[in-house]
Amino acid sequence: MRYLTRRLVHAMLLLLAISFLSFALLQWAPGNFFDDMRLNPRISAQTVDGLRVEYGMNRPFAVRYARWAYSVLKGNMGFSFSYNSPVAPLLWARARNTLLLTSMATLLAWLFAIPLGIWSAVDKGKWFDLACGFSTSALLTIPDLLLFLVLLLLAVRTGWFPTGGMVSTGFDHLSLWGKIKDVANHFALPTVGLAVVTLPVLVRHIRSAMIEALESPFIRAARGHGIPHRRLLFRYALPAAANPLISLLGFSVATMVSASVIVEVVMSWPGLGPLMIQAILSRDVNIVIGVVMLSSVFLVAGNLLADVLLFVSDPRIRVE
């Protein structure tokens, strides 16, 4: 139990540090929304200053941070200057879409990576392993961007999949099943793209974790006892390899979060990515901080989830 509380505290501290950093970073940004506004000759200097006071931008740093942190905890993430609406609802809608995409993609990737990795490990050195190794290396050299563009091209050329967005026009008139099918149709390509991009690294790690487990002395001893192959694999080796793999899950969340941005932009999936980019280009400070914080929360939550899973699955950690 102490392990869990320790990890929880660690996660909290991490989030605190990130919030502080992101807030500080943007407060000291050499340019901000109001400076740009000032450049606009049609808005008088007084209006700008008035707006500044209204948004509380003239108070000292610590005060602003404290107020901001407090309101964030209450669920209020500030106001977006460019969208002219509170930030929080904007974020939730987009975040939900991104979560949908990334969780589906994670599921898909692991669904393929686990059997591929295990098979490669078991058949080490034989044709399947070599073929697999070759294809993962090949996939690794293909830049993510290229892959997503190719998928988009596929959509455009063949018309099998829609080319962007999350829903088609006339969405509201569909039945429930129709709605589900429509959304699924739209996120098929982004999900596949995201999964393919993260697959090679996963397969490699799973393979090496399994190989290490299979070659460890206790497995050899078990084999010597005559335990059948399949049982050996799934009841002995796999649980032993589970520890590094669960940690890998925690890490892969980070890559997934980063890669999802590119996918969302290229395929016009309405997630946090395009929102973030728009916010940067229009210098909308509150959205930027909000998205950074939110994505960090996802990440930390992912790692925490991995820690919990580890606690549950690995008895060595519980003994400590």
Add this chain to the structure above:
Amino acid sequence: MSFHNDPLVQICGMSKEYVQRRPFRRIKFTVRAIENVNLTVHRGTTLALVGESGAGKSTVIRCLGLIETPTAGEIWFNGVNALTLDRGALFLLRRQIQIIFQDPTSALNPGMTAGEIIAEPLVIQREGTRQQQRKRGLELMEQVGLPAKWENKLPLEFSGGQRQRLAIARALTLEPKLLILDEALSNLDLINQEMILRLLAELQVLYSLTYIHVSHDLRMVSDFADEVAVMYEGRIVEQKSTAALFANPEHSYTQDLLGAMPLLESICEERYA
């Protein structure tokens, strides 16, 4: 092998504790490596420091060699209290005490040539020009029995015994007064041991060196040491001249030690005669 009256080294009541602490925890446990060690070494003599592994011999060496600081006690070297010196004086004092390690391979940087290795102490102490440093290095190589033309060879091109000679040459560069040999011969075969012991004896006469020899091997000790100090569980339990120790061991551990040492001749007699 004559005794002079003033001791070169005098260690009084030296102790060293290692504290282990887990981060962010309050529990710490201390390991007392050595406790209340008193040791005297006379000029121009050879002291053997014997004891089992973990008895604290290495710790004494490390403190004496000024690599680590003891938690208590004093180290008097040549009439100077070594632990009270400032950085500048300490820098100069280091020249006078040198250590030769057990494993000559790890004691030599595998990427440096023999010449560079020997000259390194001069480089660190910033003494002499490049030419002078090199010249001194070559002199020393000859002295330990390595041909000067090998100066550009890497350590891996030398045998174990030759590497140890290299380490000894390096130690002599700064003309030290005290040479500490930390089980320096344990990794060598018997013939090499013999040769190096002879070399050391020559050098001792030539440079009026004082040796502290840490060793497991009592047979070797009986050959070359003037005095023997026995360590057991972090303390010195006996310090006497070699002859006196072998003739009359007082402490139980010393007795055990001596008893466990079979002589080659008696083995030959017993088993193969």
Add this chain to the structure above:
Amino acid sequence: MKHRRKLWGALILLAGLHGVVLFAGFFAPYSSSAQDRELPFAPPTRAHFFDIRGKFHAHPFVYGLKDDPKNFGAYETDFAQVYPLQFFVQGSRYRIAGMFYSRLHLFGVGSPGRIFVMGSDGYGRDQFTRFLYGGQISLAAGLIAAAFSVVLGIIIGALAGFYGGWIDDVLMRGGDLFMALPWLYLLFAVRAALPLHIAEWQVFLLLVAVIGLIGWVRPARLIRGVVLSAKERNFVVAARAFGASDAYLLRRHILPQTYGIVLTQMTLLIPQYILAEVTLTFLGLGVGEPMPSWGSLLSSLQQYYVLSSYWWMFVPALLLIPVFLAYYLAADALQERLKTVPL
């Protein structure tokens, strides 16, 4: 030895690549900003040896283009305009290594003919030229950022490993923090902090610094490990006994042990950073127009009509693959070599 051949192969490939990019002015027929508004989105020009009558010409030539009356925006070959392909021609002026001027180009055709090896973009700019010049930016970004990351990693890893204690704790926790952040968002956050209107080269340097900042953790950890084990080696202890200062120990004995790792880490980081720069510019957050980074070459692909009709705009993305391949091969070979060389 297999890894030696692999290493040499990769290095030669890389050298060739970088060489061509370095001398972009010579290899490219045009300057990177030259536009031809008459010929937007022209397909890649084909060189011919046989003319329409089937006659063979030893000297290759290209045909001109005219608008296709049936398809808006498409072209058809104008067999009336024949331009011989010439080598070592005089063309627009460019600088070599920022110092010398030259007008010599490897190949070109007489005006108003155009040779678009990789087609042209919406402004009629030669994609091949822009690819070469863009390589200067993207490759340089990758190299400089990787160097920055590695230097940072050396400093932090060496300090943490050598001094240990609370310094080590703090630095490694800081590293954890960095690894916990999603790199792209971190990049965005810092990019957002930069004003949008600053000088080109400043944008470039800042971008490079930011990219380099995200990847120091892994090299630092590895170097810290090496330093930790190296500082206990007896030759370091011996040198310390001679009175060596910390700086001397690090410089002479400890850091040389890290060179192998440093090199491998750099070759691994460079392609990642190149991709980071390309992605950022593609998204509009990197270097701005008209600097021809590879990212900006690809950004027009975000428009459907470009994506579906003008296939040649994809080629810069495809050409990224050999670049990455070369670097990964080099990294692989270096890692194998490291394992066989005794420490």
